[in-house]
Amino acid sequence: MVEATAATAATTYAIAAAANVRSGPGTSYSKVGRLSAGTRVTIQCQKPGETVTGPTGTSNLWDRIGSGRYVSDTYVRTGSDGYVAPRC
Numbered sequence: 001m002v003e004a005t006a007a008t009a010a011t012t013y014a015i016a017a018a019a020n021v022r023s024g025p026g027t028s029y030s031k032v033g034r035l036s037a038g039t040r041v042t043i044q045c046q047k048p049g050e051t052v053t054g055p056t057g058t059s060n061l062w063d064r065i066g067s068g069r070y071v072s073d074t075y076v077r078t079g080s081d082g083y084v085a086p087r088c
Contacts, residue, residue, distance in 0.1 A: 011043075011084075012040040012041060013040065013042075013078050014038055014076070015039045015071070016054070017037050017054070019035050019054070019071050019075035019076075020071075021034060021035060021069050022069075022070045023070070025048070025050065026062070032068065032069060041076065043064070043078070045087060046062065046063050046085050046088060047062055047088040048060045054074025056073075058074065059072070059074050061074075063085070
């Protein structure tokens, strides 16, 4: 029972500023939503994509927050410039 609880516990991260949610890891992918600053998200996995400059810096890392839902890592306060979740 303890293992199941640990496996389902997920870290959430705050969105630094209003951000578009895309269907893939780049601004050329269709917009599928929008997140307000302060919204908390769970990062399922991360992958490289288009380089974007946002409120936390410049990076080509994109965070998958759901099926077909990506947000640039530069809009997520992860406390890191690198991977904080498995690669997609």
